[in-house]
Amino acid sequence: MVSISKLVLPILLLLIIFVAFQFKGGESGLFHDKVHMHIFNNLTNGVKLTVHCKDKDHDIGAQTLNFGESYNFVFRPGTVVESTLYFCGFRFNTEFYFFDVYDQKRDDFFVGKDCHWEVHESGPCRLNVLDKPNSIECFPWNP
Structure with missing residues (x-):
């Protein structure tokens, strides 16, 4: 029978405990929770809004909203380097605009698992959930 070193056994036990805590509840603590992105058409006078979102690796596709x-x-933000960036193109009234709907450095603390945006003619407005519940912060379109 092979004897296990007195040092290896405690290390293995600590590793098992660490892994068990990381995967508790079916979600891995090694990764950020998934973010559920919601972009609402809040344009006046029944104007239709076409939204097309993507990041550097994923094209979510275009959709026209009444x-x-x-x-x-839904997506999972980066873990080691907080650099996840989702940007969208918005088309309405023959105008075309861009905006970064998720910038991990800007939004990670404010949105949690749900990121809600309302699109207005003047720009998008984020409904803040974590830091100031029920508050809205509006941004200008990207230049």
């Missing part, structure tokens, strides 16, 4: 409809997708 007033009050939403464009939704």
